[in-house]
Every structure is written in C-alpha cells, then in structure tokens.
Amino acid sequence: MRGRQREMKVVVTLVLVVVFLGLCGSSSASDAQPQKWWQSIFSGSTSSAVNPVGSSVVFPLYGNVYPKGFYYVQMNIGQPPKPYFLDPDTGSDLTWLQCDAPCVHCTTGSHPLYRPNNNLVSCKDPLCAALHSSDEYDCDHPQQCDYEVEYADGGSSIGVLVQDGFLLNLTNGERRSPRLAFGCGYDQVPGSSNHPLDGVLGLGKGKSSIASQLSRQRLMRNVVGHCLSAQGGGFLFFGDDLYDSSRIVWTTMSRDYSYYSPGFAELLFGGKSTGYKKLLVVFDSGSSYSYLNSQAYQALVSLVTKELSGKPLREAQDDWTLQFCWKGKKPFKKIGDVRKYFKPLALGFENGLKSKSLYEIPPEGYLIISSKGNVCLGILNGTEVGIDFNMIGDISMQDKMVIYDNEKEVIGWTPANCDRIPKSKMDIM
Structure with a gap:
C-alpha cells in the first residue's frame, strides 16, 4: 500500500535455543542524565512509602500521525538511568530495547545501545512463561529467558529477558526506580514501517507488559492511558488518578x-x-x-x-x-x-x-x-x-x-x- 503506516504488532511465542554471550559485561561508562523535562514536570524527592497505589506516572509523547508517521516516548532506564526513545504500542505486551550484548544485528536508533549487566531473567521466572505457550515452553538454558517477537509489517526482535530500573516520577511527588523486566534485543529485522527508535514499549494487557508489572509491585493500578494531540505530541500515563x-x-x-x-x-x-x-x-x-x-x-x-x-x-x-x-x-x-x-x-x-x-x-x-x-x-x-x-x-x-x-x-x-x-x-x- 502507498503512504507511511504502522501495522498491528503480534507477539509470536517461540522458544529460542540461543546460548547468550556477553550479557554479564560491565555497563556502559556513559553517564547520560535524564532530560530536563524529568525535573520540571513533577516536584518532590525520592520517597520510601510502601504502597503508593492510587498514584500515576505521566510521560510526554513526541511525533505525529503525518508527516512523521509515529509517536514515541522517552523512558529513562538503567543504573544510572539513560534515555531511550520507544514506540508506545497497545498492540503488544513485551517492552524491548536494542541491546549491546553484543548485537548481532541492530537498526539505527536514537541513542547508544542498552548495555546489560548481570541482570538476566531466568527461564523459570513466571514472566518468561507468560511469553511462551505451554507446549513450546522449555528450559534448556535455565539461566536465561529467550524471546522472539514478530510484527505484521515484517519486523522482528530476538533477544533475552533482563531486569533493570525504570525512573518514574509519580504524580504524588514520589520518585521510584522499580526493577522491571524487558527484552534485550540483540537481533532485529526492520519492518516496512521501521522508525529510528531504540525499541518498543509494550502497553498490552499481558503479564509481561510494563503496566502489569507496575501493578504487581503495587506502585499503581493496572491502567494505561494516552492522549495524542492533533498538533503533535501528547502524553502517556500509567495509573488511574488523572481522570474523573x-x-x-x-x-x-x-x-x-x-x-x-x-x-x-x-x-x-x-x-x-x-x-x-x-x-x-x-x-x-x-x-x-x-x-x-x-x-x-x-x-x-x-x-x-x-x-x-x-x-x-x-x-x-x-x-x-x-x-x-x-x-x-x-x-x-x-x-x-x-x-x-x-x-x-x-x-x-x-x-x-x-x-x-x-x-x-x-x-x-x-x-x-x-x-x-x-x-x-x-x-x-x-x-x-x-x-x-x-x-x-x-x-x-x-x-x-x-x-x-x-x-x-x-x-x-x-x-x-x-x-x-x-x-x-x-x-x-
């Protein structure tokens, strides 16, 4: 078809038998800091409150329908947190970043590749099971959780599941960095609607989605929302206290x-x-x-x-x-x-x-x-x-x-x- 468009993304649950090397290397020496809007949207320092359910977290969106052809969100991930531009996708569950583990094949992104650091999710983890159908779920390599996702435009990502901190500024004034699981993608095939981003933010309703993980950690309720401006940009949020x-x-x-x-x-x-x-x-x-x-x-x-x-x-x-x-x-x-x-x-x-x-x-x-x-x-x-x-x-x-x-x-x-x-x-x- 003519014109720029993005297709529905479909998770294909395939267990990969991949011996993953290089994942235990040191993290990047880069000390990229969060962008300025992280300091300006909300005020308040890190809090040790146990149960802030009822709060939310909001992220600005960038891009437009036309002529750019996509929206994207900046997430700050890692220790220390580094910025990554992700495609917010309610059509898939798994969040993944292009990953230097090392990378077999990566597309052009907006930031340096994510560097893992001794943070593999094991094959026995329930989140790994959620990514695979029961008849395909096997743990030949129990120390890691392999994944593959394929999208309707022909794009795909192969990698392993890792955990790392996500910097969140909650609307109740608290700052949190929960450890969340996401894909470390070391082999990407660009689709027909490929965009120069660092990965995908899975917003679906499956157990591996970011919203589901935040809910299980009792940081906020399992609610996702977005507001896309016709002028370009907008915002994305997790939690349920931003609307009547x-x-x-x-x-x-x-x-x-x-x-x-x-x-x-x-x-x-x-x-x-x-x-x-x-x-x-x-x-x-x-x-x-x-x-x-x-x-x-x-x-x-x-x-x-x-x-x-x-x-x-x-x-x-x-x-x-x-x-x-x-x-x-x-x-x-x-x-x-x-x-x-x-x-x-x-x-x-x-x-x-x-x-x-x-x-x-x-x-x-x-x-x-x-x-x-x-x-x-x-x-x-x-x-x-x-x-x-x-x-x-x-x-x-x-x-x-x-x-x-x-x-x-x-x-x-x-x-x-x-x-x-x-x-x-x-x-x-």
Missing part, C-alpha cells in the same frame, strides 16, 4: 481477544447507520492510521465520494500519500479548510444496556493534509494488508484521552486537552 471516571464513556473490554478490543461495533456515517453492525474493533496505538475490513472500507469510500459530489473537490490521482486524496482549487493548509465537506463517523458498541457507547470520529479523526496540500483519507483497507479485524489507530484517537483499565476490564474515552502534560485530572478534564 464519571466523565468517561466506558465500554466493556472483551475477554475473547488478547488485544484491547471492545468487541463488535456498528459503523455510522453522519449519524446514520451504514448497515455494518458486526465489526470486530481493536484499539492499537502502534498504528498511525485506522483500518476497516474490505466491505466496510468500500462502503465508506462510496459514502465519502457521494458526499463530495458537487463539492469543490476532485480526486488527486497524482498524490500517492494515501490511497485516496482529493484536491481543491488551491492547496489546503489545515483540516479546518475542508472539514465542512466531510461528515463525522462513529462506532457504536453494545454495553448490555439500552444505549450504545459511541466512539465519535470527527473529520479530523480520519483525514490528513498531505505535503501537496491535498486532503487524504486516513482510513485504509485492512483486508489488503492482512488485518482481519477493524482497527482504531492513532489518527482516530487524536485529541481524546483513551484509557485501558485492565482491572475493571473496560476501555474508556473522552475529549481532552492533549497539548500539555497534566499534574492532576483538573488539567485535562
């Missing part, structure tokens, strides 16, 4: 899927049903654009094309930014220039109640302005790229706080100010 639950639209999280899915939805266009009512939907922050299955996608394209009939827009066949682009009499500068020509979308989820939970997608939630000044459809045909469900990607989550509450097993959303880092719920609601 009564002001969030909630829907049940399906237990039938390993991904964040509310189950089946009805697609609406301009407030009216399109006739497509059994669309299996997944939320994936690892995808820049949204996807519909072939039938729903073709129906949407037909509806949009019909709606543009008689409007001062015509198809821009010379613009290959995305599959469908339209040009006006002069180049457009922002979505506001064309918003009036397009109708809003919505996905209606059944709640077991009389009313549905509506996930509303305004025109700016499915359109971009290309570098040529044309307006392009940011919803793509998932069937063509092998995605067998319907995906809400970054473009359709802009200017919304989206929350994945793994304890209550619900997904929620609400319009929010994503342009500044919040210190409390009053900053965003």
